[in-house]
Amino acid sequence: MKKAIPYRIYIIHQEQKHFLQLKEKIEDLWKQLPLKSYPLEIVENPSETILITDKQFSIGLYIATFESKKSESCKKSMELLINNRVDIVPLVKDIEQANELIPATLRKVNALSLNNSYSFKSVAITLILRLLTTYEKRKLFISYSRKDSAKLADQIWEALSKRGFQVFLDLYSIQQGVVDFQERIETELSNMDFLLLIESPNALQSKWVEYEILFALKQRMGLLSLSWPDVLRPNSPLSRDLLNHRFEIEKSEFHKPDNTVSSSQLEEIISKIEFFHANAILRRLRNLMSGVIYELEARNVDWNFEKVTSLIIKNNTALDHYYYLNFVPRIPDVYDLFKLDTWKSSETIKPQNKILFHTKLPIQENKENLLDWVRKFRKSQMYDEDFLLYKLNEILGGSSNDE
Numbered sequence: 001m002k003k004a005i006p007y008r009i010y011i012i013h014q015e016q017k018h019f020l021q022l023k024e025k026i027e028d029l030w031k032q033l034p035l036k037s038y039p040l041e042i043v044e045n046p047s048e049t050i051l052i053t054d055k056q057f058s059i060g061l062y063i064a065t066f067e068s069k070k071s072e073s074c075k076k077s078m079e080l081l082i083n084n085r086v087d088i089v090p091l092v093k094d095i096e097q098a099n100e101l102i103p104a105t106l107r108k109v110n111a112l113s114l115n116n117s118y119s120f121k122s123v124a125i126t127l128i129l130r131l132l133t134t135y136e137k138r139k140l141f142i143s144y145s146r147k148d149s150a151k152l153a154d155q156i157w158e159a160l161s162k163r164g165f166q167v168f169l170d171l172y173s174i175q176q177g178v179v180d181f182q183e184r185i186e187t188e189l190s191n192m193d194f195l196l197l198i199e200s201p202n203a204l205q206s207k208w209v210e211y212e213i214l215f216a217l218k219q220r221m222g223l224l225s226l227s228w229p230d231v232l233r234p235n236s237p238l239s240r241d242l243l244n245h246r247f248e249i250e251k252s253e254f255h256k257p258d259n260t261v262s263s264s265q266l267e268e269i270i271s272k273i274e275f276f277h278a279n280a281i282l283r284r285l286r287n288l289m290s291g292v293i294y295e296l297e298a299r300n301v302d303w304n305f306e307k308v309t310s311l312i313i314k315n316n317t318a319l320d321h322y323y324y325l326n327f328v329p330r331i332p333d334v335y336d337l338f339k340l341d342t343w344k345s346s347e348t349i350k351p352q353n354k355i356l357f358h359t360k361l362p363i364q365e366n367k368e369n370l371l372d373w374v375r376k377f378r379k380s381q382m383y384d385e386d387f388l389l390y391k392l393n394e395i396l397g398g399s400s401n402d403e
Contacts, residue, residue: 007040009127010060010086012077014067018120019044022061025124029275046077052084057307059131060088061123064101064111078105089130091123119267125274126163138277141168141192141221143212145202151258153198156226159270168192189215190364193330194222194277197242199231200259213238219361222280224273229254247272284329285309288359288385292325295392312345315395322349323395328358332382334370340380351379355391360384 009026013019023042030040043050052058060081068074081088082105090102095113102108112123129138140160144153150171157169168188185208189195195216203209216223225242229251233239253265261269289311296303296313303313310326324343328336340356375382383391 007131008043008058009040009131010043010046010058010077010081010088011063012045012060012068012074012081012088013063013065014071014074015063015065018063021120022063022124025120026127029121029124029128032275032279045073046080047073048080050080052080052086057131058086059127060086061127062088062090062102062106064090064092064097066101069101069103075103078103087130089127119271122267122271122274125271125278129274129278138165138194139168139192140165140194140196140273140277141189141212141216142196142198143203143209143216144198145200145206145209146171147202148259149198149200149203151260152200155260155266156196156198156269156273159266160273163270163274185212186215187364189221190219190331190362190367191333192221194224194273194280196273197223197225199225199227199233199242199246201228201231204231204233210238213242217241220284220359222277222284224276226269228259245276281329284359285327288327288329288357288388292388292392295389295396299396301396306345312349313395321353323353323355324349326354326356328356330359331361331363331367332356332358332371333367334374337371337374337378337380337382340382341378352381354380356380356382357388357391358382358384360386 011019011022023044026040026042046052046060058081060078062068062074062078078088088106090098090106090108090111091114092098092101092111093114095111098108098111098113102111112126114120114123142153142157144150153169154171157167157171160167170185189212195212197203197209197213213223223242223245225246227233227246227248229249247269249261249269250265253262255261292311293303296311301313301315303311306312306324309328310324313323313325315321315323322345324345326336326340326343336356336358340354341351343354371382381391
């Protein structure tokens with residue numbers, strides 16, 4: 001089985017300057033993310049000579065201009081990708097031109113616009129995330145002080161929501177009259193991938209904010225601290241922990257007295273959040289999968305990536321059993337089990353040979369009870385990372401779960 005993942009980004013265009021800018025951003029980001037094992041190919045204006053197979057993980061980008069609209073080669077490139085079921089994301093300079101420039105064969109609702117808080121870096125991040133991850137939701141918790149950062153938090157909440165993030169902001173996410181506020185905060189934090197701290201003078205004095213940061217560190221969530229200009233930080237262990245996860249707002253881009261930021265600074269903040277979020281998820285995923293891949297290689301086992309979050313392996317017995325291993329770098333939910341159950345492959349894989357491994361994190365009792373209840377009705381399996389090598393040894397040793 002071939003082990004290299006053939007990732008491809010197809011870019012259809014008649015604008016060489018934009019193509020080169022975007023290509024540079026994509027390649028630069030790919031190098032920064034923990035993706036050395038995953039080769040990426042950027043294909044310009046694909047033609048019939050390009051081989052597209054189901055074993056590739058691909059996404060297309062159509063740079064919509066008046067020139068590309070008139071181009072027959074661009075039309076043929078789009079038809080080629082559409083016929084091979086490759087999703088194409090349209091990109092326009094001005095969202096007002098979307099209806100005029102984007103062909104009917106593409107979904108305008110998915111369009112990215114350079115005048116709608118997107119830069120070439122943001123476009124590159126969006127393409128990489130759609131190419132790599134199977135996350136339907138990117139979940140983020142905003143930790144802040146209402147006393148001085150409510151408007152800034154609202155500004156960020158709106159921008160992230162437009163980018164497809166599921167954002168928890170207590171101002172909108174908790175109804176008035178909730179009795180156990182701390183329990184609700186814990187529930188929401190445990191369901192998030194990432195915490196954004198707005199590091200303001202009042203936040204640094206808040207016990208609630210301190211609690212949320214410590215909870216996020218304990219949960220090994222992704223973390224970014226957005227620091228006010230000239231804010232005085234205490235010389236504490238917690239503050240030092242945030243040192244490598246801090247982005248400082250430029251003083252000239254910070255507006256008082258409402259404590260908001262300029263549109264250009266907001267764009268930079270959102271891009272930084274997207275990058276840190278992707279990096280955190282991929283690093284957690286790499287940590288979860290690296291031991292398994294090392295063991296498979298050491299034993300010379302036949303295996304392949306199904307996608308960046310899963311593997312198919314064939315054990316060394318005469319029975320020729322295939323196994324599907326799916327990795328979730330967070331606390332799993334019921335939908336993860338549903339996807340595991342309904343996943344299909346060209347290989348014959350029995351339900352009991354589908355296994356979900358997840359990051360070991362503290363899990364609330366009610367959520368754990370729900371997952372246990374759902375698992376009673378299916379043969380597929382689920383284990384935290386502590387059982388990874390044990391289960392792998394069981395598979396490679398030839399034992400089977402057949403009943």
